[in-house]
Amino acid sequence: MNPNKTSPAARRSHLLFTSILGMLMLAVGACGADSGEGVDGIGANVQDKGRSASPVPGKPGDANIVEIALAVNNDLGEFDYLLGAVGCLTDDDGNNPVVDLLTGDDKKTLFAPTDDAFEQLQLALGVPEDQLAPEVTCTLGNETVLDVLAYHVTDGRRFSNSVFNRNNSKPVEMLNGESITTNPDLTITDIAGQSIGVVPDFVNINASNGVIHVIDTVMLPFIP
Numbered sequence: 549m550n551p552n553k554t555s556p557a558a559r560r561s562h563l564l565f566t567s568i569l570g571m572l573m574l575a576v577g578a579c580g581a582d583s584g585e586g587v588d589g590i591g592a593n594v595q596d597k598g599r600s601a602s603p604v605p606g607k608p609g610d611a612n613i614v615e616i617a618l619a620v621n622n623d624l625g626e627f628d629y630l631l632g633a634v635g636c637l638t639d640d641d642g643n644n645p646v647v648d649l650l651t652g653d654d655k656k657t658l659f660a661p662t663d664d665a666f667e668q669l670q671l672a673l674g675v676p677e678d679q680l681a682p683e684v685t686c687t688l689g690n691e692t693v694l695d696v697l698a699y700h701v702t703d704g705r706r707f708s709n710s711v712f713n714r715n716n717s718k719p720v721e722m723l724n725g726e727s728i729t730t731n732p733d734l735t736i737t738d739i740a741g742q743s744i745g746v747v748p749d750f751v752n753i754n755a756s757n758g759v760i761h762v763i764d765t766v767m768l769p770f771i772p
Contacts, residue, residue: 607754609756610756612650613656613755613757627660628682629661632683633697634697646697649701656701656703657705659762696767696768702722711730712731714732717729717731724769736763738767
């Protein structure tokens with residue numbers, strides 16, 4: 549093995565980081581230039597990947613949570629499964645409660661699972677590997693899909709130093725009324741007992757109407 553060869557996962561992670569960072573820089577636009585803030589000012593990555601959370605970023609940009617997710621999807625194809633799950637809830641008139649929620653003015657924090665996270669969930673549910681697809685999530689039914697998605701959103705603009713406590717685990721109430729438990733080692737425990745990790749460099753993504761933290765597992769508000 550060539551020790552200098554970059555793995556496909558690492559290359560994909562770098563592309564995702566570059567894409568999100570680029571969009572955030574466009575979103576802050578002249579705002580960052582006027583304030584003298586550099587890349588660190590938009591808070592796209594965790595400065596300290598150890599046991600403490602990063603400082604909060606500066607001014608948010610113009611792109612809302614959904615716009616950032618769509619832009620990343622358009623550039624890289626990431627968030628196919630997350631956007632697909634949201635799309636399950638679109639009614640015949642084109643209305644979607646999750647889209648309305650995450651494009652509105654109220655500040656929200658989204659824990660956004662990667663495509664790999666959704667694929668692992670589908671595999672665990674018995675979906676054959678050659679049949680994994682975003683639309684498979686819709687077969688769970690709208691009530692379950694909405695419950696799971698609402699378990700990934702909490703009120704307020706919550707950066708990592710608000711989500712995680714340096715010394716103690718703490719509950720964080722989600723929009724479905726259930727709670728996750730965040731831990732000092734920057735992991736999350738859900739009701740199903742899963743240990744969820746934040747994806748390094750993809751926390752504190754500062755949208756106009758909230759914050760996005762990318763996570764490596766779909767959180768479940770029930771024991772499967």
